[in-house]
Amino acid sequence: MTLENDNELTELIRKAALLNAVQHGGKAQMGPIIGKILGERTDLRAKVKELTVLVTENLIDINSLSIEQQKRIIEEKWPETLRKEKVDEEKKLPPLPNASKYARVVTRFSPNPDCVLHLGSARAIILSHEYARLYKGLFILRFEDTDPKVKRPNLVFYDKIREDLAWLGCEINSEYIQSDRIPIYYEYAEKLLKDGNAYVCTCIPDEFRKKTLRSEPCPCRNFSPAEQLKRWERMLNGGYAEGEAVMRIKTDLNHPNPAVRDWPALRIIDTKKYPHPRVGSKYRVWPLYNMAAGIDDHLLGITHIIRGKEHLTNGVRQEFMYKHLGWTYPEAIHYGRLKITGASLSKSRIIQGIKEGSYTGFDDPRLATFAALRKRGITPDAIKKMIIDVGPKTADVTLSWENLYAYNRKILDPNCDRYFFVPDPVKLRVRNVPRIFHAEIPLHPDKPERGERQYVITPKGLAKEAAFWIAKKDSDNIDVGVFIRLMELFNIKMEGKSADEMEASFVSEAYEDARRMKAKLIHWIAQHELFPCQIVMPDASISEGVAESACKTLKPNSVIQFERFGFVRIDENTSKLKAYYAHK
Numbered sequence: 001m002t003l004e005n006d007n008e009l010t011e012l013i014r015k016a017a018l019l020n021a022v023q024h025g026g027k028a029q030m031g032p033i034i035g036k037i038l039g040e041r042t043d044l045r046a047k048v049k050e051l052t053v054l055v056t057e058n059l060i061d062i063n064s065l066s067i068e069q070q071k072r073i074i075e076e077k078w079p080e081t082l083r084k085e086k087v088d089e090e091k092k093l094p095p096l097p098n099a100s101k102y103a104r105v106v107t108r109f110s111p112n113p114d115c116v117l118h119l120g121s122a123r124a125i126i127l128s129h130e131y132a133r134l135y136k137g138l139f140i141l142r143f144e145d146t147d148p149k150v151k152r153p154n155l156v157f158y159d160k161i162r163e164d165l166a167w168l169g170c171e172i173n174s175e176y177i178q179s180d181r182i183p184i185y186y187e188y189a190e191k192l193l194k195d196g197n198a199y200v201c202t203c204i205p206d207e208f209r210k211k212t213l214r215s216e217p218c219p220c221r222n223f224s225p226a227e228q229l230k231r232w233e234r235m236l237n238g239g240y241a242e243g244e245a246v247m248r249i250k251t252d253l254n255h256p257n258p259a260v261r262d263w264p265a266l267r268i269i270d271t272k273k274y275p276h277p278r279v280g281s282k283y284r285v286w287p288l289y290n291m292a293a294g295i296d297d298h299l300l301g302i303t304h305i306i307r308g309k310e311h312l313t314n315g316v317r318q319e320f321m322y323k324h325l326g327w328t329y330p331e332a333i334h335y336g337r338l339k340i341t342g343a344s345l346s347k348s349r350i351i352q353g354i355k356e357g358s359y360t361g362f363d364d365p366r367l368a369t370f371a372a373l374r375k376r377g378i379t380p381d382a383i384k385k386m387i388i389d390v391g392p393k394t395a396d397v398t399l400s401w402e403n404l405y406a407y408n409r410k411i412l413d414p415n416c417d418r419y420f421f422v423p424d425p426v427k428l429r430v431r432n433v434p435r436i437f438h439a440e441i442p443l444h445p446d447k448p449e450r451g452e453r454q455y456v457i458t459p460k461g462l463a464k465e466a467a468f469w470i471a472k473k474d475s476d477n478i479d480v481g482v483f484i485r486l487m488e489l490f491n492i493k494m495e496g497k498s499a500d501e502m503e504a505s506f507v508s509e510a511y512e513d514a515r516r517m518k519a520k521l522i523h524w525i526a527q528h529e530l531f532p533c534q535i536v537m538p539d540a541s542i543s544e545g546v547a548e549s550a551c552k553t554l555k556p557n558s559v560i561q562f563e564r565f566g567f568v569r570i571d572e573n574t575s576k577l578k579a580y581y582a583h584k
């Protein structure tokens with residue numbers, strides 16, 4: 001095969017060249033790319049000339065692209081690489097538009113308390129909070145709980161959301177609850193009706209829709225303000241039943257987007273049947289999203305709304321109301337969709353699953369709720385860093401659990417003490433151990449100051465035997481006759497194997513011998529130094545085994561690394577260690 005037909009190679013060259021180009025202002029350098037390719041494809045060292053030709057051809061092509069185009073290709077094809085580059089240079093958020101126009105930047109996060117928060121909310125929360133912090137402004141939490149029927153709020157979630165924000169380190173400067181503010185929305189509804197900028201519509205929704213699609217007004221639109229106020233009174237006092245009347249904001253009936261035309265602002269909900277968890281049946285007319293959010297953004301002095309681009313049309317709708325009220329719409333930043341592969345971010349599916357018992361609760365490890373991530377030892381800083389690196393850009397982004405784990409690992413690795421955990425323990429007897437061994441295993445290989453775990457291995461009997469626990473997975477992969485190094489202890493040779501026991505004999509102590517013999521390194525627990533341990537895995541399965549006895553003193557909530565297994569967060573530590581698995 002000639003190099004030109006080697007698709008894999010071409011791909012490798014393009015990737016290396018694009019990454020190099022974005023690091024060098026859009027112009028890739030020949031030398032480093034050739035070096036990189038030869039590092040990965042040693043088979044090409046004899047074909048450097050041919051390779052150089054191929055790289056040159058690709059460079060001409062790639063260097064003719066703008067840096068934005070180059071970045072876009074990388075983002076599409078190798079998103080993980082670009083993010084890695086960005087982490088290394090400690091990415092900063094782009095400046096907010098027109099920040100200097102305002103005395104103080106004010107942002108908000110406005111959840112509906114109908115579920116706990118999950119990764120899908122992380123971008124709105126973290127960007128809004130981070131911008132407020134960067135500009136020494138204010139970050140407001142606003143509960144949007146004005147739908148007691150379909151998106152019914154639940155008292156439990158107000159607190160859970162406050163807890164989640166605190167855990168994320170997103171301190172709020174003030175909090176508002178929309179169900180406390182109903183009279184305010186009424187006041188503006190009346191003003192809009194009085195000024196002829198809104199109307200109470202009693203049309204059958206389908207009829208209304210048909211008219212609107214033809215850019216025709218419904219009969220209700222042209223009634224006088226006095227008549228509108230009468231109808232409004234009927235909405236309030238029960239003269240209309242649920243579904244019989246809505247208040248609509250007048251917009252442009254010729255607006256190119258029919259969804260913008262005369263949108264509904266307030267509607268009736270039978271709160272005798274669907275009492276609100278906070279204010280019961282006190283109100284029967286409830287503002288819809290655009291009315292409540294629009295009024296509040298102005299009244300609370302929000303200067304920058306940072307939200308997903310699915311809200312673009314809402315912005316257009318609200319601007320009509322702002323115009324009627326003589327207000328200026330805040331700056332709005334719309335970011336693209338953020339997908340996290342393998343994470344279920346559907347609130348209804350989460351709640352349904354818990355109801356049906358297929359999830360153990362909001363912190364079930366299979367969920368991407370903050371409660372679940374917290375339980376598993378995912379740090380808020382990892383989430384924050386990941387979101388800030390993605391930033392507020394409008395392009396859609398797909399991340400994976402692996403991306404989040406990479407951020408988390410970077411934070412945990414230098415800080416977490418290390419221990420041994422043996423899942424599915426199998427006994428290992430080692431004969432001919434010549435003397436007592438004192439194993440002193442550092443808690444962290446790079447941080448001797450943290451201390452060590454100490455175990456004394458005392459050979460017993462004529463056979464000078466010492467016994468250990470090793471993982472079944474290790475024992476399955478070890479054949480009789482091979483050399484093994486018990487980590488930080490000594491080297492052994494396997495001599496016999498049965499279903500639940502392994503036999504071996506002592507060979508030597510030096511690590512160099514293990515290297516020379518290419519011995520596999522496995523971890524172990526001395527026979528009597530075991531502590532029962534149970535680990536809940538991300539798929540909710542349970543890994544049972546034994547941890548080394550030094551784990552007896554671990555405190556709940558601490559995160560440690562079980563060597564050759566992964567990071568875990570200690571959940572309980574009584575007569576047994578219970579932990580949740582984070583990642584490798």
Ligand SMILES: [Zn+2]
Nearest residue numbers: 201203218220
């Ligand atoms: Zn109508």
